[in-house]
Amino acid sequence: MVSFTMGKLKDFMEVFKVKQTLLLLITGICSYLEGLRIAGKPFDALSFLAVSLSMFLTISGTTGVNMVLDADIDSLMFRTKNRPIPMNRLTKRETLVTSMLLIVTGLVCGLLVNVYVATSGLLGFLIDIGVYTWLLKRKSPWSVVFGGFAGGMPALGGWAGATGSFGLGGVMLMLLVAVWSSLHIWTLATYYVDDYRKANVPMLPVVYGEKRGVQGSFLVALIVLFISSAIYYLGLISIWGYVISVIPLLLAIVFLAMSLRRGNYRDASFRAFKMVNMFMGLFFLLLALS
Numbered sequence: 001m002v003s004f005t006m007g008k009l010k011d012f013m014e015v016f017k018v019k020q021t022l023l024l025l026i027t028g029i030c031s032y033l034e035g036l037r038i039a040g041k042p043f044d045a046l047s048f049l050a051v052s053l054s055m056f057l058t059i060s061g062t063t064g065v066n067m068v069l070d071a072d073i074d075s076l077m078f079r080t081k082n083r084p085i086p087m088n089r090l091t092k093r094e095t096l097v098t099s100m101l102l103i104v105t106g107l108v109c110g111l112l113v114n115v116y117v118a119t120s121g122l123l124g125f126l127i128d129i130g131v132y133t134w135l136l137k138r139k140s141p142w143s144v145v146f147g148g149f150a151g152g153m154p155a156l157g158g159w160a161g162a163t164g165s166f167g168l169g170g171v172m173l174m175l176l177v178a179v180w181s182s183l184h185i186w187t188l189a190t191y192y193v194d195d196y197r198k199a200n201v202p203m204l205p206v207v208y209g210e211k212r213g214v215q216g217s218f219l220v221a222l223i224v225l226f227i228s229s230a231i232y233y234l235g236l237i238s239i240w241g242y243v244i245s246v247i248p249l250l251l252a253i254v255f256l257a258m259s260l261r262r263g264n265y266r267d268a269s270f271r272a273f274k275m276v277n278m279f280m281g282l283f284f285l286l287l288a289l290s
């Protein structure tokens with residue numbers, strides 16, 4: 001019985017995409033801490049716990065619903081074919097029921113803090129599942145430009161949990177993550193372009209080619225650099241926090257620019273993917289520490 005439960009737990013951890021959920025949670029928690037600093041409010045353990053739990057549960061549940069809806073695509077792609085649902089280690093039904101329970105519990109936790117935290121959680125779910133997964137992912141190369149705003153919701157909700165409203169700082173941090181999401185996925189999709197093509201997912205590099213995938217990533221990386229600079233000028237992150245976190249982003253920009261001359265689009269995109277994830281984690285951790 002115990003091994004069965006441990007096995008199920010491991011499968012649910014995979015369905016909830018632990019690494020992605022963790023970085024999303026980091027953006028939300030660090031926005032919360034920065035919001036407290038800017039608002040001059042004291043740290044309140046109960047509020048912090050409720051906001052963190054709300055985000056963890058809604059993000060995990062949303063990812064689980066995405067996995068249920070994408071199970072057919074996942075079974076066709078090398079990168080995702082061994083996931084729990086395509087491998088019949090979890091049923092769609094148990095995954096959907098568990099995910100929806102997590103989302104509802106997460107939204108209630110959010111409401112315990114304020115309506116803004118709950119609203120950002122609900123928007124994250126609706127944009128990820130409604131706009132990205134259901135409406136656009138199988139139809140448009142621009143799906144992630146809109147779906148990325150789901151990724152920005154934890155940052156917005158964290159800020160609102162601390163300050164009591166969606167302030168300029170929260171909107172700027174949300175925008176950073178939302179725009180960064182296109183860079184995050186287009187670098188990955190350029191590396192896995194054959195996989196996405198096999199599954200008929202019209203990601204940018206599938207529709208317009210790998211070079212366009214790199215060009216799109218390069219352009220978005222410059223926009224992310226601009227938004228991160230604006231956040232620095234708003235006084236939300238210190239100069240050393242900004243400089244340290246921007247280094248991997250600049251490296252990604254160099255990798256992408258060089259590949260436009262050398263033609264090694266895939267491996268440059270994969271290296272850029274790792275760099276831009278490092279940028280995101282560093283930026284938010286140093287935002288909260290500075």
Ligand code: HEM
Pocket residue numbers: 019020021023024027079132144147148149150151152177181184185188274277280
């Ligand atoms: C529409 C927005 C997004 C899409 C479509 C997306 C998609 C993906 C995909 C396809 C992967 C690879 C997963 C795998 O191979 O198992 C991934 C990994 C990941 N994502 Fe996202 N993601 C999005 C937003 C975000 C956001 C906003 C964050 C964090 C702020 C994030 C953090 C991560 C992390 C940390 C990983 C693991 C990276 C690694 O394996 O090194 N993602 N994402």
Ligand SMILES: CC(C)=CCC/C(C)=C/CC/C(C)=C/COP(=O)(O)OP(=O)(O)O
Pocket residue numbers: 024055058059062063066070080120121122123124125128132133147150151153154
């Ligand atoms: C507050 C709240 C609920 C926010 C939601 C945050 C969130 C889960 C963002 C991730 C966005 C997303 C669509 C990832 C899955 O992409 P994919 O299906 O293309 O990835 P895959 O190919 O690896 O399955």
